[in-house]
Amino acid sequence: MNPQDPNLPPPGGAPPAEDAASQALAEALRSSFFIVKIIMVGLVLVFLGSGFFTVRPQERAIKLRLGKPVGQGSQALLNPGPHWAWPAPIDEVIKIPTTSLTNADSTVGWYLTAEERAKGAAEPPPAPQLNPATASYALSADTNIVHVKATAKYHITDPIAFHFDFVDAPAFITNALNNALIVAAGEFSVDAILSSNRSAFRERVQQRVIELTDGEKLGVSVDQVDVDCSAPLYLKAKFNEVNQAGIERDNLLNLAQSYKTTNVLHAIGEATNRVNLAESARKRMVTMIEAETNAFLRLRGQYERNPELFKRIRQMAVLENVYTNVEAKIMVPPNSRELRFQLNREPQAPTSTAPTQP
Amino acid sequence: MKRTPLTLAVAFVLIVIFGMMLFFYQVRKSEAAIVTFFGKVVHVKTDPGLGLRLPWPIENITKLDERIQNFDGKADQIKLNDQFNLLLSVYVGYQISDPTNFFQKWGSGSLPDSQAERSLGDLVRSSKNEVAGRHNFSDFISTDLQQMKFTNIEREILEDAQRRVKGTNFGVDIKFIQIKKIALPESVTKDVFTRMTSERETFISRIRSDGETEATKIKSEADKQASLLLSDADAQARIIQGEGEAEMMKSLEILQENPDLATFNMQIRALEQFLQKKATLVLDLSTSPLQWLKMSEPANKDK
Numbered sequence: 001m002n003p004q005d006p007n008l009p010p011p012g013g014a015p016p017a018e019d020a021a022s023q024a025l026a027e028a029l030r031s032s033f034f035i036v037k038i039i040m041v042g043l044v045l046v047f048l049g050s051g052f053f054t055v056r057p058q059e060r061a062i063k064l065r066l067g068k069p070v071g072q073g074s075q076a077l078l079n080p081g082p083h084w085a086w087p088a089p090i091d092e093v094i095k096i097p098t099t100s101l102t103n104a105d106s107t108v109g110w111y112l113t114a115e116e117r118a119k120g121a122a123e124p125p126p127a128p129q130l131n132p133a134t135a136s137y138a139l140s141a142d143t144n145i146v147h148v149k150a151t152a153k154y155h156i157t158d159p160i161a162f163h164f165d166f167v168d169a170p171a172f173i174t175n176a177l178n179n180a181l182i183v184a185a186g187e188f189s190v191d192a193i194l195s196s197n198r199s200a201f202r203e204r205v206q207q208r209v210i211e212l213t214d215g216e217k218l219g220v221s222v223d224q225v226d227v228d229c230s231a232p233l234y235l236k237a238k239f240n241e242v243n244q245a246g247i248e249r250d251n252l253l254n255l256a257q258s259y260k261t262t263n264v265l266h267a268i269g270e271a272t273n274r275v276n277l278a279e280s281a282r283k284r285m286v287t288m289i290e291a292e293t294n295a296f297l298r299l300r301g302q303y304e305r306n307p308e309l310f311k312r313i314r315q316m317a318v319l320e321n322v323y324t325n326v327e328a329k330i331m332v333p334p335n336s337r338e339l340r341f342q343l344n345r346e347p348q349a350p351t352s353t354a355p356t357q358p
Numbered sequence: 359m360k361r362t363p364l365t366l367a368v369a370f371v372l373i374v375i376f377g378m379m380l381f382f383y384q385v386r387k388s389e390a391a392i393v394t395f396f397g398k399v400v401h402v403k404t405d406p407g408l409g410l411r412l413p414w415p416i417e418n419i420t421k422l423d424e425r426i427q428n429f430d431g432k433a434d435q436i437k438l439n440d441q442f443n444l445l446l447s448v449y450v451g452y453q454i455s456d457p458t459n460f461f462q463k464w465g466s467g468s469l470p471d472s473q474a475e476r477s478l479g480d481l482v483r484s485s486k487n488e489v490a491g492r493h494n495f496s497d498f499i500s501t502d503l504q505q506m507k508f509t510n511i512e513r514e515i516l517e518d519a520q521r522r523v524k525g526t527n528f529g530v531d532i533k534f535i536q537i538k539k540i541a542l543p544e545s546v547t548k549d550v551f552t553r554m555t556s557e558r559e560t561f562i563s564r565i566r567s568d569g570e571t572e573a574t575k576i577k578s579e580a581d582k583q584a585s586l587l588l589s590d591a592d593a594q595a596r597i598i599q600g601e602g603e604a605e606m607m608k609s610l611e612i613l614q615e616n617p618d619l620a621t622f623n624m625q626i627r628a629l630e631q632f633l634q635k636k637a638t639l640v641l642d643l644s645t646s647p648l649q650w651l652k653m654s655e656p657a658n659k660d661k
Contacts, residue, residue, distance in 0.1 A: 249569030260580035267584030271591030278595030282602030
């Protein structure tokens with residue numbers, strides 16, 4: 001028997017069982033290590049795969065590698081599309097919305113706070129005096145109280161400045177709006193703010209907001225500022241009365257303008273008519289006298305040969321014409337002593353010649 | 359256990375990561391890192407990237423935000439130069455300019471409502487009250503834009519606050535100060551409302567009377583214009599009539615050569631025109647040529 005023969009059982013009986021157990025343990029460890037390896041490879045793949053990210057069309061991204069932006073200036077901005085970065089803590093990706101418009105609301109000047117406005121709270125009851133600790137308003141140039149609020153629509157043009165130069169850039173825009181409302185209100189009278197020069201007031205607010213955001217290089221472009229204004233709640237009825245008086249005045253002026261238009265147009269027509277009448281009278285008169293002169297020249301020779309005969313012939317010719325064309329002819333019988341006519345005030349219906357009573 | 363290359367690689371990576379965590383620190387853009395050696399500042403790193411360090415607790419790293427931070431100042435009632443009372447509050451933007459000083463004075467606190475902001479707020483309030491107190495009410499709001507000094511006041515407050523901050527070891531720089539609220543004392547608002555009510559009533563009566571005056575003016579202007587138009591037309595008509603008469607006079611010179619014939623012609627034509635229509639003639643037999651109807655009487659006897 002060869003004591004080195006591995007196929008022979010160890011002396012005493014126990015060793016063969018130990019060997020089998022060791023083998024089983026080794027086998028189990030091998031299997032476990034294999035699973036661990038698989039898991040480790042999987043984790044490495046997950047680790048590397050977690051670095052993929054997408055930049056959407058309305059945003060830009062900045063990749064910080066060990067805290068430092070990858071690229072200088074605008075080259076540091078990642079455009080829309082798929083990208084890859086080392087997982088944290090090596091790389092850090094910061095996404096910033098750029099092209100989409102963002103709203104910022106003012107927080108001073110209105111009788112409701114921004115939160116109350118967002119919740120749709122009702123108007124507070126009118127108060128005869130305003131506590132500055134709780135009420136908010138602006139002062140107009142003519143030292144009147146007025147409520148104003150504004151909403152700015154902006155988009156980010158320089159994401160690096162917007163994100164890395166300011167802790168809270170949106171708060172800056174909100175306060176720029178607040179400041180712009182106070183400044184602009186201080187330059188306009190209450191009537192200009194509420195009615196007569198509202199658009200100029202809005203433009204001044206927008207101009208001031210742009211001045212402030214550009215001045216601090218906030219990296220945004222203010223596209224639009226909407227402004228809303230209101231009289232103090234306590235005086236709203238009085239302001240409405242002023243508006244009503246203005247409407248009444250406008251109506252009165254419209255009526256007067258209408259009267260003017262009608263009257264002047266009528267006068268123009270009447271004047272034209274009078275001139276035309278004069279012109280036609282002139283023409284008629286000139287034509288008549290010319291006709292008379294022509295007849296005179298034509299008949300003068302005949303007349304001068306025998307004036308009496310000429311007159312008789314012309315007279316007879318005219319009488320013939322007249323007797324023929326007159327509407328009624330009444331012959332008075334010879335030796336009549338009287339002639340009676342019945343004259344009606346109202347014109348008679350056209351029948352025949354007037355009845356006569358001899 | 360056998361040491362496979364993969365096991366060695368994993369172990370190496372783990373050791374590297376652990377070593378980096380112990381011996382390196384990272385500074386982001388817009389951050390400053392203060393490295394302290396048993397509490398003493400030994401290095402300040404302001405540029406972004408990796409920095410070397412000794413492991414904690416030998417060296418400690420504190421990071422400060424170097425971006426512009428902001429806070430709202432408290433509203434104060436200020437007596438202006440013209441004795442007018444005004445409530446004013448401002449909005450302040452500041453930035454850590456000296457991280458070492460800031461850290462030594464305030465620790466790592468640059469958060470809202472921190473001691474740093476409260477102290478800075480007090481300092482700005484002093485500047486605001488002092489500067490505003492030198493100005494009149496009309497410097498804040500005025501219908502005369504030349505008189506208004508709103509932006510100048512903001513600049514003066516900023517310069518004064520910056521000067522005060524320089525004299526401290528706050529380690530910050532004030533970047534901007536904007537007035538965010540102006541208000542009147544509560545009792546004054548009541549007077550303002552009374553005045554505004556009276557102004558509105560004056561406006562209402564003025565608007566109404568102005569409207570009536572303007573409407574009357576427009577109407578009388580219209581009447582005047584119409585009257586002028588008609589009188590101009592009458593004048594023009596008279597001129598035309600005169601021109602017609604002048605033209606007629608030329609023909610009269612010809613007619614004057616035989617006035618008897620001219621008169622006869624015109625009379626006979628007028629008679630013809632006059633009796634052309636709707637006329638009723640009452641005739642007796644003596645009227646020429648009706649006398650010829652009287653057969654019993656001599657033919658040569660007229661009438």
